[in-house]
Amino acid sequence: MRRLLYLLREAVANVLTNRTTTLVAVATTAFTFACVGVFLLLYVNLRAMASSFEQDIQVMVYLQDDLTEQARTEIEQQLKLDRAIGSLTFVSKERALADFQAQFPSESRLLQGLGQNPLPASFVVTLASESRSSDAMRRWANRTQLIPGVSQVQYNQEWVEALAGIVRYLEVAAIIVGVILSAASVTIIANTIRLALYSRREEIEILSLIGASTTFIRVPYLLEGAALGLCGSALSLAILKAGFELFRHQIHSATRFLGVDALLMFFSFDMCLVLMLVGLFLGSAGSFLSLLRFGEGRA
Amino acid sequence: MIQLFHVSKYYDRRPALSDVTLEIEKGEFVLLMGPSGAGKSTLLKLLIGAERPDEGQILVQGRSLSKLRPSEIPVLRRKVGIVLQDFRLLPKKTVFDNVSLPLLVQGASATEIRRKVAEALRAVGLDHKKDLFPPGLSTGEQQRICIARAIVNGPIMLLADEPTGNLDPDLTREIIELFKSINARGTTIIVATHDPHVLAQVNRRVIALDHGKVVSREQVAS
Numbered sequence: 001m002r003r004l005l006y007l008l009r010e011a012v013a014n015v016l017t018n019r020t021t022t023l024v025a026v027a028t029t030a031f032t033f034a035c036v037g038v039f040l041l042l043y044v045n046l047r048a049m050a051s052s053f054e055q056d057i058q059v060m061v062y063l064q065d066d067l068t069e070q071a072r073t074e075i076e077q078q079l080k081l082d083r084a085i086g087s088l089t090f091v092s093k094e095r096a097l098a099d100f101q102a103q104f105p106s107e108s109r110l111l112q113g114l115g116q117n118p119l120p121a122s123f124v125v126t127l128a129s130e131s132r133s134s135d136a137m138r139r140w141a142n143r144t145q146l147i148p149g150v151s152q153v154q155y156n157q158e159w160v161e162a163l164a165g166i167v168r169y170l171e172v173a174a175i176i177v178g179v180i181l182s183a184a185s186v187t188i189i190a191n192t193i194r195l196a197l198y199s200r201r202e203e204i205e206i207l208s209l210i211g212a213s214t215t216f217i218r219v220p221y222l223l224e225g226a227a228l229g230l231c232g233s234a235l236s237l238a239i240l241k242a243g244f245e246l247f248r249h250q251i252h253s254a255t256r257f258l259g260v261d262a263l264l265m266f267f268s269f270d271m272c273l274v275l276m277l278v279g280l281f282l283g284s285a286g287s288f289l290s291l292l293r294f295g296e297g298r299a
Numbered sequence: 300m301i302q303l304f305h306v307s308k309y310y311d312r313r314p315a316l317s318d319v320t321l322e323i324e325k326g327e328f329v330l331l332m333g334p335s336g337a338g339k340s341t342l343l344k345l346l347i348g349a350e351r352p353d354e355g356q357i358l359v360q361g362r363s364l365s366k367l368r369p370s371e372i373p374v375l376r377r378k379v380g381i382v383l384q385d386f387r388l389l390p391k392k393t394v395f396d397n398v399s400l401p402l403l404v405q406g407a408s409a410t411e412i413r414r415k416v417a418e419a420l421r422a423v424g425l426d427h428k429k430d431l432f433p434p435g436l437s438t439g440e441q442q443r444i445c446i447a448r449a450i451v452n453g454p455i456m457l458l459a460d461e462p463t464g465n466l467d468p469d470l471t472r473e474i475i476e477l478f479k480s481i482n483a484r485g486t487t488i489i490v491a492t493h494d495p496h497v498l499a500q501v502n503r504r505v506i507a508l509d510h511g512k513v514v515s516r517e518q519v520a521s
Contacts, residue, residue, distance in 0.1 A: 203389055207404065209347070209376060209381050210376060210381070210400055211375075211379075211401060211404055213370070214369075214370075
Protein backbone atom coordinates (compact mmCIF):
# COMPACT_ATOMS: atom_id res chain seq x y z
CA MET A 1 0.00 0.00 0.00
CA ARG A 2 2.81 2.38 0.98
CA ARG A 3 4.63 1.40 -2.20
CA LEU A 4 1.54 2.12 -4.30
CA LEU A 5 1.13 5.50 -2.64
CA TYR A 6 4.76 6.25 -3.32
CA LEU A 7 4.37 5.35 -7.01
CA LEU A 8 1.24 7.52 -7.32
CA ARG A 9 2.98 10.40 -5.53
CA GLU A 10 5.93 10.09 -7.88
CA ALA A 11 3.62 10.17 -10.91
CA VAL A 12 2.01 13.39 -9.61
CA ALA A 13 5.47 14.81 -8.83
CA ASN A 14 6.55 14.05 -12.42
CA VAL A 15 3.57 15.98 -13.76
CA LEU A 16 4.16 18.94 -11.44
CA THR A 17 7.89 19.04 -12.13
CA ASN A 18 7.30 19.39 -15.87
CA ARG A 19 4.12 21.47 -15.69
CA THR A 20 4.54 23.39 -18.95
CA THR A 21 5.60 20.36 -20.94
CA THR A 22 2.68 18.41 -19.49
CA LEU A 23 0.18 21.13 -20.38
CA VAL A 24 1.52 21.39 -23.93
CA ALA A 25 1.38 17.60 -24.26
CA VAL A 26 -2.21 17.43 -23.01
CA ALA A 27 -3.28 20.31 -25.28
CA THR A 28 -1.57 18.84 -28.36
CA THR A 29 -2.91 15.39 -27.62
CA ALA A 30 -6.39 16.85 -27.15
CA PHE A 31 -6.12 18.64 -30.50
CA THR A 32 -5.03 15.50 -32.35
CA PHE A 33 -7.73 13.41 -30.66
CA ALA A 34 -10.27 16.11 -31.55
CA CYS A 35 -9.25 15.87 -35.23
CA VAL A 36 -9.89 12.12 -35.12
CA GLY A 37 -13.08 12.83 -33.17
CA VAL A 38 -14.43 15.11 -35.93
CA PHE A 39 -14.11 12.29 -38.42
CA LEU A 40 -15.65 9.83 -35.99
CA LEU A 41 -18.52 12.19 -35.27
CA LEU A 42 -19.16 12.69 -38.98
CA TYR A 43 -19.02 8.96 -39.48
CA VAL A 44 -21.36 8.19 -36.57
CA ASN A 45 -23.92 10.76 -37.74
CA LEU A 46 -23.84 9.78 -41.40
CA ARG A 47 -24.10 6.14 -40.46
CA ALA A 48 -27.07 6.86 -38.22
CA MET A 49 -28.68 8.85 -41.03
CA ALA A 50 -27.98 6.08 -43.53
CA SER A 51 -29.49 3.53 -41.20
CA SER A 52 -32.51 5.77 -40.63
CA PHE A 53 -32.99 6.23 -44.37
CA GLU A 54 -32.55 2.51 -44.92
CA GLN A 55 -35.45 1.93 -42.54
CA ASP A 56 -37.64 4.18 -44.66
CA ILE A 57 -36.69 2.57 -47.92
CA GLN A 58 -39.48 0.51 -49.41
CA VAL A 59 -39.03 -1.95 -52.19
CA MET A 60 -41.74 -2.22 -54.85
CA VAL A 61 -42.37 -5.73 -56.18
CA TYR A 62 -44.48 -5.19 -59.34
CA LEU A 63 -46.64 -8.04 -60.55
CA GLN A 64 -47.48 -9.03 -64.09
CA ASP A 65 -50.87 -7.75 -65.28
CA ASP A 66 -52.24 -11.14 -66.36
CA LEU A 67 -51.70 -12.78 -62.99
CA THR A 68 -54.54 -14.87 -61.52
CA GLU A 69 -55.73 -14.33 -57.97
CA GLN A 70 -54.29 -17.74 -57.00
CA ALA A 71 -50.89 -16.90 -58.46
CA ARG A 72 -50.87 -13.59 -56.58
CA THR A 73 -51.74 -15.39 -53.32
CA GLU A 74 -48.91 -17.87 -53.92
CA ILE A 75 -46.42 -15.03 -54.43
CA GLU A 76 -47.71 -13.36 -51.27
CA GLN A 77 -47.30 -16.62 -49.30
CA GLN A 78 -43.79 -17.05 -50.66
CA LEU A 79 -42.84 -13.48 -49.71
CA LYS A 80 -44.35 -13.86 -46.24
CA LEU A 81 -42.09 -16.87 -45.62
CA ASP A 82 -39.02 -14.87 -46.66
CA ARG A 83 -37.01 -13.97 -43.53
CA ALA A 84 -35.47 -10.96 -45.24
CA ILE A 85 -38.87 -9.26 -45.29
CA GLY A 86 -40.03 -7.21 -42.33
CA SER A 87 -43.48 -6.20 -43.57
CA LEU A 88 -45.53 -6.57 -46.70
CA THR A 89 -48.53 -4.67 -48.10
CA PHE A 90 -50.46 -5.54 -51.25
CA VAL A 91 -51.42 -2.63 -53.52
CA SER A 92 -53.99 -3.57 -56.15
CA LYS A 93 -54.15 -1.94 -59.59
CA GLU A 94 -57.20 0.06 -58.49
CA ARG A 95 -55.50 1.19 -55.29
CA ALA A 96 -52.36 2.17 -57.22
CA LEU A 97 -54.49 4.31 -59.55
CA ALA A 98 -56.34 5.93 -56.67
CA ASP A 99 -53.01 6.69 -54.94
CA PHE A 100 -51.61 8.18 -58.13
CA GLN A 101 -54.66 10.36 -58.63
CA ALA A 102 -54.52 11.50 -55.03
CA GLN A 103 -50.82 12.35 -55.25
CA PHE A 104 -50.80 13.86 -58.74
CA PRO A 105 -54.32 15.22 -59.40
CA SER A 106 -53.17 17.43 -62.28
CA GLU A 107 -51.58 14.45 -64.10
CA SER A 108 -54.56 12.09 -63.70
CA ARG A 109 -55.99 13.22 -67.04
CA LEU A 110 -53.08 11.49 -68.78
CA LEU A 111 -54.14 8.10 -67.41
CA GLN A 112 -57.79 8.69 -68.28
CA GLY A 113 -56.73 9.12 -71.91
CA LEU A 114 -55.27 5.60 -71.96
CA GLY A 115 -58.67 4.03 -71.39
CA GLN A 116 -57.52 1.20 -69.10
CA ASN A 117 -55.57 1.37 -65.85
CA PRO A 118 -51.86 1.05 -66.85
CA LEU A 119 -50.57 0.82 -63.30
CA PRO A 120 -49.51 -2.68 -62.12
CA ALA A 121 -50.48 -4.33 -58.86
CA SER A 122 -47.57 -4.55 -56.43
CA PHE A 123 -46.32 -5.56 -53.03
CA VAL A 124 -44.75 -2.77 -50.98
CA VAL A 125 -42.00 -4.47 -49.01
CA THR A 126 -40.05 -3.18 -46.03
CA LEU A 127 -36.99 -5.37 -45.50
CA ALA A 128 -35.90 -6.72 -42.11
CA SER A 129 -33.16 -4.61 -40.47
CA GLU A 130 -30.37 -7.15 -41.20
CA SER A 131 -31.24 -7.06 -44.93
CA ARG A 132 -31.19 -3.29 -45.39
CA SER A 133 -27.58 -2.86 -46.44
CA SER A 134 -27.17 -2.04 -50.13
CA ASP A 135 -25.51 -5.40 -50.85
CA ALA A 136 -28.22 -7.40 -49.06
CA MET A 137 -30.91 -5.34 -50.78
CA ARG A 138 -29.40 -5.95 -54.21
CA ARG A 139 -29.10 -9.69 -53.56
CA TRP A 140 -32.70 -9.88 -52.36
CA ALA A 141 -34.00 -7.88 -55.32
CA ASN A 142 -32.16 -10.14 -57.80
CA ARG A 143 -33.58 -13.23 -56.09
CA THR A 144 -37.16 -11.91 -55.95
CA GLN A 145 -36.99 -10.81 -59.57
CA LEU A 146 -36.81 -14.51 -60.51
CA ILE A 147 -40.17 -15.43 -58.87
CA PRO A 148 -42.67 -16.31 -61.62
CA GLY A 149 -45.32 -13.59 -61.90
CA VAL A 150 -43.03 -10.80 -60.69
CA SER A 151 -42.42 -8.31 -63.47
CA GLN A 152 -40.00 -5.94 -61.75
CA VAL A 153 -38.40 -5.23 -58.36
CA GLN A 154 -37.66 -1.58 -57.89
CA TYR A 155 -36.03 0.49 -55.20
CA ASN A 156 -33.86 3.56 -55.16
CA GLN A 157 -30.73 1.54 -55.69
CA GLU A 158 -28.37 4.31 -56.77
CA TRP A 159 -29.25 6.50 -53.83
CA VAL A 160 -28.87 3.70 -51.28
CA GLU A 161 -25.55 2.60 -52.76
CA ALA A 162 -24.24 6.17 -52.95
CA LEU A 163 -25.00 6.71 -49.27
CA ALA A 164 -23.43 3.36 -48.36
CA GLY A 165 -20.37 4.36 -50.43
CA ILE A 166 -20.00 7.67 -48.59
CA VAL A 167 -20.25 5.90 -45.24
CA ARG A 168 -17.65 3.36 -46.38
CA TYR A 169 -15.23 6.06 -47.57
CA LEU A 170 -15.70 7.95 -44.35
CA GLU A 171 -15.02 4.78 -42.39
CA VAL A 172 -11.73 4.25 -44.25
CA ALA A 173 -10.81 7.94 -43.87
CA ALA A 174 -11.57 7.81 -40.14
CA ILE A 175 -9.35 4.74 -39.77
CA ILE A 176 -6.45 6.28 -41.74
CA VAL A 177 -6.68 9.66 -40.00
CA GLY A 178 -7.18 7.87 -36.67
CA VAL A 179 -4.05 5.75 -37.10
CA ILE A 180 -1.90 8.69 -38.24
CA LEU A 181 -3.06 11.05 -35.51
CA SER A 182 -2.94 8.34 -32.85
CA ALA A 183 0.69 7.72 -33.80
CA ALA A 184 1.24 11.49 -33.48
CA SER A 185 -0.33 11.44 -30.00
CA VAL A 186 1.84 8.52 -28.95
CA THR A 187 4.93 10.39 -30.17
CA ILE A 188 3.96 13.58 -28.31
CA ILE A 189 3.37 11.70 -25.08
CA ALA A 190 6.53 9.64 -25.59
CA ASN A 191 8.56 12.86 -25.91
CA THR A 192 6.98 14.34 -22.79
CA ILE A 193 7.82 11.22 -20.81
CA ARG A 194 11.33 11.21 -22.25
CA LEU A 195 11.82 14.76 -20.97
CA ALA A 196 10.55 13.67 -17.55
CA LEU A 197 12.93 10.71 -17.61
CA TYR A 198 15.92 12.88 -18.46
CA SER A 199 15.05 15.49 -15.87
CA ARG A 200 14.92 12.75 -13.23
CA ARG A 201 17.66 10.47 -14.50
CA GLU A 202 19.73 10.96 -11.35
CA GLU A 203 16.83 9.81 -9.20
CA ILE A 204 16.33 6.82 -11.49
CA GLU A 205 20.02 5.94 -11.09
CA ILE A 206 19.71 6.13 -7.31
CA LEU A 207 16.64 3.91 -7.32
CA SER A 208 18.45 1.45 -9.54
CA LEU A 209 21.51 1.46 -7.22
CA ILE A 210 19.46 0.71 -4.12
CA GLY A 211 17.80 -2.26 -5.77
CA ALA A 212 14.54 -0.92 -7.18
CA SER A 213 13.13 -3.28 -9.79
CA THR A 214 12.54 -2.08 -13.34
CA THR A 215 8.79 -2.18 -12.70
CA PHE A 216 9.11 -0.01 -9.59
CA ILE A 217 11.08 2.58 -11.56
CA ARG A 218 8.80 2.49 -14.59
CA VAL A 219 5.35 2.52 -13.01
CA PRO A 220 5.22 6.28 -12.18
CA TYR A 221 6.11 7.13 -15.79
CA LEU A 222 3.57 4.68 -17.18
CA LEU A 223 0.95 6.23 -14.90
CA GLU A 224 1.97 9.70 -16.06
CA GLY A 225 1.65 8.69 -19.73
CA ALA A 226 -1.73 7.08 -19.07
CA ALA A 227 -2.92 10.21 -17.24
CA LEU A 228 -1.73 12.45 -20.10
CA GLY A 229 -3.58 10.31 -22.65
CA LEU A 230 -6.70 10.24 -20.49
CA CYS A 231 -6.66 14.02 -19.90
CA GLY A 232 -5.96 14.64 -23.61
CA SER A 233 -8.87 12.48 -24.72
CA ALA A 234 -11.22 13.95 -22.07
CA LEU A 235 -10.27 17.48 -23.16
CA SER A 236 -10.77 16.56 -26.82
CA LEU A 237 -14.27 15.28 -26.00
CA ALA A 238 -15.05 18.57 -24.25
CA ILE A 239 -13.79 20.52 -27.29
CA LEU A 240 -15.82 18.31 -29.63
CA LYS A 241 -18.96 18.63 -27.51
CA ALA A 242 -18.64 22.43 -27.46
CA GLY A 243 -18.04 22.51 -31.22
CA PHE A 244 -20.93 20.11 -31.81
CA GLU A 245 -23.39 22.18 -29.77
CA LEU A 246 -22.29 25.33 -31.58
CA PHE A 247 -22.78 23.65 -34.94
CA ARG A 248 -26.21 22.33 -33.93
CA HIS A 249 -27.22 25.78 -32.78
CA GLN A 250 -26.13 27.28 -36.11
CA ILE A 251 -28.07 24.63 -38.01
CA HIS A 252 -31.12 25.24 -35.85
CA SER A 253 -30.93 28.99 -36.46
CA ALA A 254 -30.91 28.54 -40.22
CA THR A 255 -34.61 28.04 -40.94
CA ARG A 256 -34.07 26.14 -44.18
CA PHE A 257 -32.44 23.36 -42.19
CA LEU A 258 -35.14 23.35 -39.57
CA GLY A 259 -35.51 19.90 -38.07
CA VAL A 260 -32.12 18.62 -39.27
CA ASP A 261 -30.52 19.54 -35.93
CA ALA A 262 -32.73 16.97 -34.21
CA LEU A 263 -31.12 14.24 -36.32
CA LEU A 264 -27.59 15.18 -35.24
CA MET A 265 -26.17 13.23 -32.34
CA PHE A 266 -23.03 13.30 -30.20
CA PHE A 267 -21.12 10.21 -29.05
CA SER A 268 -23.00 8.04 -26.59
CA PHE A 269 -21.74 7.83 -22.98
CA ASP A 270 -20.30 4.38 -23.70
CA MET A 271 -18.52 5.67 -26.79
CA CYS A 272 -17.05 8.55 -24.73
CA LEU A 273 -15.76 6.02 -22.20
CA VAL A 274 -14.21 3.93 -24.98
CA LEU A 275 -12.52 7.03 -26.48
CA MET A 276 -11.12 7.96 -23.07
CA LEU A 277 -9.83 4.42 -22.60
CA VAL A 278 -8.21 4.62 -26.04
CA GLY A 279 -6.51 7.86 -24.89
CA LEU A 280 -5.34 6.12 -21.73
CA PHE A 281 -3.99 3.20 -23.74
CA LEU A 282 -2.18 5.43 -26.25
CA GLY A 283 -0.66 7.45 -23.39
CA SER A 284 0.62 4.28 -21.74
CA ALA A 285 2.01 3.12 -25.09
CA GLY A 286 3.88 6.44 -25.47
CA SER A 287 5.39 6.05 -22.00
CA PHE A 288 6.30 2.47 -22.67
CA LEU A 289 8.15 3.42 -25.87
CA SER A 290 10.13 6.12 -24.04
CA LEU A 291 10.97 3.78 -21.19
CA LEU A 292 12.22 1.18 -23.65
CA ARG A 293 14.44 3.72 -25.41
CA PHE A 294 15.61 5.17 -22.09
CA GLY A 295 16.49 1.66 -20.88
CA GLU A 296 18.44 0.96 -24.06
CA GLY A 297 20.28 4.26 -23.72
CA ARG A 298 21.36 3.44 -20.22
CA ALA A 299 22.45 -0.13 -20.97
CA MET B 300 32.28 -13.92 0.71
CA ILE B 301 33.60 -12.09 -2.38
CA GLN B 302 35.89 -13.86 -4.80
CA LEU B 303 37.33 -12.55 -8.03
CA PHE B 304 39.14 -14.92 -10.38
CA HIS B 305 41.22 -13.40 -13.18
CA VAL B 306 38.73 -10.61 -13.74
CA SER B 307 39.32 -8.16 -16.58
CA LYS B 308 37.17 -5.30 -17.78
CA TYR B 309 37.81 -3.21 -20.88
CA TYR B 310 36.43 0.13 -22.03
CA ASP B 311 37.12 0.83 -25.71
CA ARG B 312 39.68 -1.99 -25.66
CA ARG B 313 41.61 -0.27 -22.86
CA PRO B 314 41.79 -2.34 -19.67
CA ALA B 315 40.12 -0.77 -16.63
CA LEU B 316 40.82 -3.95 -14.69
CA SER B 317 43.32 -6.55 -15.76
CA ASP B 318 43.50 -10.12 -14.48
CA VAL B 319 42.39 -9.27 -10.93
CA THR B 320 42.18 -12.16 -8.50
CA LEU B 321 41.28 -11.52 -4.87
CA GLU B 322 39.16 -12.72 -2.01
CA ILE B 323 37.38 -10.77 0.72
CA GLU B 324 36.10 -12.57 3.79
CA LYS B 325 32.78 -11.98 5.51
CA GLY B 326 33.05 -9.16 8.07
CA GLU B 327 36.31 -7.78 6.63
CA PHE B 328 37.06 -4.06 6.28
CA VAL B 329 39.08 -3.58 3.11
CA LEU B 330 40.56 -0.46 1.60
CA LEU B 331 40.92 -0.30 -2.18
CA MET B 332 43.68 2.23 -2.71
CA GLY B 333 45.03 3.73 -5.87
CA PRO B 334 45.17 6.88 -7.95
CA SER B 335 42.35 8.02 -10.23
CA GLY B 336 41.89 5.58 -13.09
CA ALA B 337 43.38 2.69 -11.13
CA GLY B 338 40.17 0.66 -11.50
CA LYS B 339 38.70 1.07 -8.00
CA SER B 340 35.27 2.33 -9.15
CA THR B 341 35.15 -0.28 -11.91
CA LEU B 342 35.71 -3.00 -9.32
CA LEU B 343 32.85 -1.66 -7.18
CA LYS B 344 30.57 -1.42 -10.25
CA LEU B 345 31.31 -5.07 -11.02
CA LEU B 346 30.38 -6.03 -7.46
CA ILE B 347 26.89 -4.47 -7.75
CA GLY B 348 26.23 -5.83 -11.23
CA ALA B 349 26.36 -2.38 -12.85
CA GLU B 350 29.01 -3.78 -15.18
CA ARG B 351 29.83 -7.30 -16.30
CA PRO B 352 33.41 -8.59 -16.44
CA ASP B 353 34.77 -9.22 -19.93
CA GLU B 354 36.89 -12.02 -18.57
CA GLY B 355 37.02 -14.00 -15.35
CA GLN B 356 34.52 -14.84 -12.69
CA ILE B 357 33.07 -12.97 -9.70
CA LEU B 358 31.38 -14.84 -6.88
CA VAL B 359 29.39 -13.13 -4.12
CA GLN B 360 28.25 -15.53 -1.40
CA GLY B 361 29.09 -18.35 -3.80
CA ARG B 362 26.86 -16.99 -6.58
CA SER B 363 28.41 -16.07 -9.92
CA LEU B 364 27.50 -12.51 -10.89
CA SER B 365 28.07 -13.32 -14.58
CA LYS B 366 25.16 -15.73 -14.43
CA LEU B 367 22.73 -13.25 -12.87
CA ARG B 368 19.66 -12.52 -14.96
CA PRO B 369 18.84 -8.77 -15.31
CA SER B 370 15.84 -9.27 -13.03
CA GLU B 371 18.14 -10.67 -10.30
CA ILE B 372 20.41 -7.60 -10.19
CA PRO B 373 17.98 -5.53 -8.03
CA VAL B 374 17.84 -8.48 -5.61
CA LEU B 375 21.66 -8.45 -5.34
CA ARG B 376 21.71 -4.67 -4.81
CA ARG B 377 19.24 -4.93 -1.94
CA LYS B 378 21.91 -6.89 -0.07
CA VAL B 379 24.54 -4.23 -0.73
CA GLY B 380 24.78 -0.74 0.77
CA ILE B 381 26.34 1.89 -1.47
CA VAL B 382 27.97 5.15 -0.38
CA LEU B 383 29.15 7.57 -3.03
CA GLN B 384 31.36 10.64 -3.01
CA ASP B 385 28.54 12.90 -4.26
CA PHE B 386 26.03 11.39 -1.79
CA ARG B 387 23.28 11.04 -4.43
CA LEU B 388 20.50 12.14 -2.08
CA LEU B 389 17.17 13.28 -3.48
CA PRO B 390 17.01 17.02 -2.69
CA LYS B 391 13.22 17.27 -2.75
CA LYS B 392 12.67 14.43 -0.32
CA THR B 393 13.13 14.63 3.42
CA VAL B 394 15.93 12.82 5.22
CA PHE B 395 13.35 10.24 6.35
CA ASP B 396 12.13 9.65 2.79
CA ASN B 397 15.69 9.39 1.45
CA VAL B 398 16.72 6.84 4.05
CA SER B 399 13.50 4.83 3.69
CA LEU B 400 13.88 4.34 -0.09
CA PRO B 401 15.71 0.97 0.04
CA LEU B 402 13.00 -0.37 2.37
CA LEU B 403 10.24 1.04 0.20
CA VAL B 404 11.51 -0.67 -2.95
CA GLN B 405 11.56 -3.96 -1.04
CA GLY B 406 7.94 -3.52 -0.02
CA ALA B 407 8.56 -3.18 3.74
CA SER B 408 5.58 -2.27 5.92
CA ALA B 409 5.11 1.27 7.25
CA THR B 410 5.90 0.12 10.82
CA GLU B 411 9.07 -1.64 9.72
CA ILE B 412 10.14 1.41 7.70
CA ARG B 413 9.62 3.74 10.67
CA ARG B 414 11.55 1.46 13.02
CA LYS B 415 14.49 0.73 10.70
CA VAL B 416 14.87 4.32 9.50
CA ALA B 417 14.92 5.52 13.12
CA GLU B 418 17.61 2.91 13.93
CA ALA B 419 19.75 3.87 10.91
CA LEU B 420 19.46 7.59 11.67
CA ARG B 421 20.37 6.94 15.31
CA ALA B 422 23.40 4.96 14.14
CA VAL B 423 24.68 7.97 12.21
CA GLY B 424 23.58 10.42 14.92
CA LEU B 425 21.04 12.29 12.85
CA ASP B 426 17.67 11.02 14.08
CA HIS B 427 16.71 14.57 15.06
CA LYS B 428 17.02 15.73 11.42
CA LYS B 429 14.64 13.28 9.80
CA ASP B 430 12.21 15.96 8.63
CA LEU B 431 14.80 18.21 7.01
CA PHE B 432 15.74 18.26 3.34
CA PRO B 433 19.29 17.39 2.18
CA PRO B 434 20.17 20.88 0.85
CA GLY B 435 19.64 22.19 4.41
CA LEU B 436 22.31 19.85 5.83
CA SER B 437 26.08 20.21 6.02
CA THR B 438 28.33 18.13 3.74
CA GLY B 439 29.26 15.77 6.56
CA GLU B 440 25.61 15.34 7.53
CA GLN B 441 24.67 14.57 3.93
CA GLN B 442 27.33 11.88 3.81
CA ARG B 443 26.03 10.41 7.06
CA ILE B 444 22.50 10.36 5.62
CA CYS B 445 23.90 8.54 2.62
CA ILE B 446 25.47 5.99 5.00
CA ALA B 447 22.17 5.65 6.88
CA ARG B 448 20.45 4.89 3.57
CA ALA B 449 23.14 2.30 2.80
CA ILE B 450 22.74 0.42 6.08
CA VAL B 451 19.00 0.79 6.66
CA ASN B 452 18.10 -2.64 5.25
CA GLY B 453 20.96 -4.47 7.00
CA PRO B 454 23.17 -5.18 3.96
CA ILE B 455 25.70 -8.01 3.91
CA MET B 456 28.30 -5.60 2.55
CA LEU B 457 28.79 -1.89 2.26
CA LEU B 458 30.66 -0.45 -0.70
CA ALA B 459 31.92 3.13 -0.51
CA ASP B 460 33.41 4.93 -3.48
CA GLU B 461 35.58 7.86 -2.35
CA PRO B 462 33.24 8.52 0.59
CA THR B 463 35.49 11.22 2.03
CA GLY B 464 36.34 12.91 -1.26
CA ASN B 465 34.30 15.99 -0.38
CA LEU B 466 35.07 16.09 3.34
CA ASP B 467 37.73 17.79 5.45
CA PRO B 468 40.03 15.67 7.71
CA ASP B 469 37.76 16.02 10.77
CA LEU B 470 34.67 14.90 8.89
CA THR B 471 36.74 12.14 7.26
CA ARG B 472 37.63 10.84 10.72
CA GLU B 473 33.95 10.94 11.72
CA ILE B 474 32.88 8.95 8.67
CA ILE B 475 35.64 6.37 9.09
CA GLU B 476 34.65 5.87 12.73
CA LEU B 477 31.09 5.32 11.55
CA PHE B 478 32.27 2.69 9.06
CA LYS B 479 34.25 0.98 11.82
CA SER B 480 31.20 0.78 14.07
CA ILE B 481 29.10 -0.64 11.21
CA ASN B 482 31.87 -3.15 10.47
CA ALA B 483 31.96 -4.12 14.14
CA ARG B 484 28.35 -5.32 13.76
CA GLY B 485 29.48 -7.80 11.09
CA THR B 486 28.95 -5.93 7.83
CA THR B 487 31.71 -6.39 5.27
CA ILE B 488 33.04 -3.00 4.19
CA ILE B 489 34.99 -2.12 1.08
CA VAL B 490 36.12 1.48 0.76
CA ALA B 491 37.65 2.70 -2.48
CA THR B 492 39.79 5.79 -1.84
CA HIS B 493 42.93 7.61 -2.74
CA ASP B 494 42.78 9.68 0.48
CA PRO B 495 45.85 9.05 2.70
CA HIS B 496 43.89 10.27 5.77
CA VAL B 497 41.62 7.26 5.40
CA LEU B 498 44.58 4.90 5.16
CA ALA B 499 46.05 6.40 8.30
CA GLN B 500 42.85 5.87 10.26
CA VAL B 501 41.60 2.53 9.08
CA ASN B 502 44.60 0.34 9.71
CA ARG B 503 43.04 -2.67 7.98
CA ARG B 504 43.76 -4.71 4.84
CA VAL B 505 44.71 -2.60 1.85
CA ILE B 506 44.44 -3.74 -1.73
CA ALA B 507 46.40 -1.36 -3.94
CA LEU B 508 45.41 -1.03 -7.58
CA ASP B 509 47.26 0.70 -10.37
CA HIS B 510 46.33 0.77 -14.06
CA GLY B 511 43.74 -1.91 -13.40
CA LYS B 512 46.12 -4.35 -11.72
CA VAL B 513 46.51 -5.40 -8.10
CA VAL B 514 49.95 -4.15 -7.12
CA SER B 515 49.90 -5.06 -3.42
CA ARG B 516 47.77 -6.85 -0.84
CA GLU B 517 48.88 -5.50 2.44
CA GLN B 518 47.38 -7.19 5.49
CA VAL B 519 47.38 -4.85 8.47
CA ALA B 520 46.61 -6.16 11.92
CA SER B 521 43.43 -4.60 13.24
